[in-house]
Amino acid sequence: xxxxxxxxxxxxxxxxxxxxxxxxxxxxxxxxxxxxxxxxxxxxxxxxxxxxxxxxxxxxxxxxxxxxxxxxxxxxxxxxxxxxxxxxxxxxxxxxxxxxxxxxxxxxxxxxxxxxxxxxxxxxxxxxxxxxxxxxxxxxxxxxxxxxxxxxxxxxxxxxxxxxxxxxxxxxxxxxxxxxxxxxxxxxxxxxxxxxxxxxxxxxxxxxxxx
Amino acid sequence: xxxxxxxxxxxxxxxxxxxxxxxxxxxxxxxxxxxxxxxxxxxxxxxxxxxxxxxxxxxxxxxxxxxxxxxxxxxxxxxxxxxxxxxxxxxxxxxxxxxxxxxxxxxxxxxxxxxxxxxxxxxxxxxxxxxxxxxxxxxxxxxxxxxxxxxxxxxxxxxxxxxxxxxxxxxxxxxxxxxxxxxxxxxxxxxxxxxxxxxxxxxxxxxxxxx
Numbered sequence: 001x002x003x004x005x006x007x008x009x010x011x012x013x014x015x016x017x018x019x020x021x022x023x024x025x026x027x028x029x030x031x032x033x034x035x036x037x038x039x040x041x042x043x044x045x046x047x048x049x050x051x052x053x054x055x056x057x058x059x060x061x062x063x064x065x066x067x068x069x070x071x072x073x074x075x076x077x078x079x080x081x082x083x084x085x086x087x088x089x090x091x092x093x094x095x096x097x098x099x100x101x102x103x104x105x106x107x108x109x110x111x112x113x114x115x116x117x118x119x120x121x122x123x124x125x126x127x128x129x130x131x132x133x134x135x136x137x138x139x140x141x142x143x144x145x146x147x148x149x150x151x152x153x154x155x156x157x158x159x160x161x162x163x164x165x166x167x168x169x170x171x172x173x174x175x176x177x178x179x180x181x182x183x184x185x186x187x188x189x190x191x192x193x194x195x196x197x198x199x200x201x202x203x204x205x206x207x208x209x210x211x
Numbered sequence: 212x213x214x215x216x217x218x219x220x221x222x223x224x225x226x227x228x229x230x231x232x233x234x235x236x237x238x239x240x241x242x243x244x245x246x247x248x249x250x251x252x253x254x255x256x257x258x259x260x261x262x263x264x265x266x267x268x269x270x271x272x273x274x275x276x277x278x279x280x281x282x283x284x285x286x287x288x289x290x291x292x293x294x295x296x297x298x299x300x301x302x303x304x305x306x307x308x309x310x311x312x313x314x315x316x317x318x319x320x321x322x323x324x325x326x327x328x329x330x331x332x333x334x335x336x337x338x339x340x341x342x343x344x345x346x347x348x349x350x351x352x353x354x355x356x357x358x359x360x361x362x363x364x365x366x367x368x369x370x371x372x373x374x375x376x377x378x379x380x381x382x383x384x385x386x387x388x389x390x391x392x393x394x395x396x397x398x399x400x401x402x403x404x405x406x407x408x409x410x411x412x413x414x415x416x417x418x419x420x421x422x
Contacts, residue, residue, distance in 0.1 A: 011234070016350055016374050017299070022228045023260075049234075051262040088228070091315040100351040101374070104302040104326055111322040115315055139227055140311040163227050163312070 004080045005033040006087035008048035010066040015098035022088045025167040026050030029086035031195035044076040066090045066116035082131040085120040124154030131206045133157045215291045216244040217298035219259035221277040226309035233299050236378040237261030240297035242406035255287040277301045277327035293342040296331040335365030342417045344368045
């Protein structure tokens with residue numbers, strides 16, 4: 001099947017040099033793209049700025065901002081059977097971006113941030129019979145928030161992970177499946193191992209094990 | 212001589228996962244640390260989060276925020292003869308940091324940012340007969356701003372570079388020397404070449420060519 005994978009952080013620029021972002025390394029998303037490709041699936045990887053080479057055999061699209069990632073993901077999703085939304089998309093972006101570096105001012109700075117478009121929720125809304133797996137990064141009231149995200153974003157499964165996974169080689173996740181599937185036990189392993197498990201769940205959800 | 216080099220960006224966290232930063236790769240600072248070390252100088256490298264291995268033979272301190280970089284730089288500077296302030300330190304940091312990830316809110320978010328402590332200006336103020344080279348990243352009215360920074364921050368030289376240098380392997384810089392030294396011609400080259408030129412200027416300024 002054809003799978004869209006989003007990965008990495010986005011950067012929301014305030015002026016020509018300052019941005020809002022998060023420490024996402026892209027490792028989990030790249031591992032999922034690689035695992036899916038190794039199983040013979042056709043993968044489109046839409047990635048924010050990270051320090052990783054794209055896995056071989058994967059269609060690669062590089063983006064910077066949440067708005068760019070939204071456009072690239074929506075476009076790629078048109079002919080995909082499924083999407084795995086691993087990217088740590090910025091939830092907020094500055095209302096305006098200054099073309100030049102703003103000089104430092106002693107009195108500080110008030111930044112008005114606007115919510116970005118929710119890519120995962122949008123794909124969930126337009127998915128039809130396609131499958132969407134979301135990621136929830138939560139560190140407080142995590143299970144309830146992940147379950148609520150699955151419903152609100154019309155996902156078929158939600159992978160819950162915490163900030164302690166960011167940037168590392170290993171991860172611990174729990175996966176919540178919609179339609180009464182409930183929670184898996186927490187799984188720990190290398191990101192390659194977790195990625196393989198997520199691709200397996202995706203294959204089960206779609207019933208499309210063969211590419 | 213013993214040289215403090217600062218490098219990379221800093222990250223100013225808003226909550227447990229979101230931060231303000233800039234795209235500095237640390238390449239220029241690491242190249243300067245390497246060039247100085249190769250010439251036999253004793254180098255302390257204070258670095259924000261980057262994807263580079265510390266050059267061999269260099270004392271390495273890893274920091275995240277502007278406040279941490281301030282503390283590390285001030286402490287290292289105590290027994291240094293000179294400092295090269297390459298780091299792209301965040302000018303602003305959130306007034307408060309939330310311990311947990313804040314939920315996305317439809318109505319947006321207003322961030323109140325406070326100016327960070329200016330590390331270069333502080334070292335300039337306390338330097339005595341030590342030498343401080345600053346970096347100015349400017350894209351508008353650049354020469355005037357760099358000259359003004361040299362005076363205001365009590366630096367001995369100011370390296371002017373633009374956002375187009377960020378992250379690349381090459382750089383174009385102009386260097387302004389205090390005490391009537393004036394501007395050099397623009398120099399372009401690999402960051403290793405530019406770094407070697409900056410170390411030479413530092414040696415001239417200090418009169419300490421031999422370690």
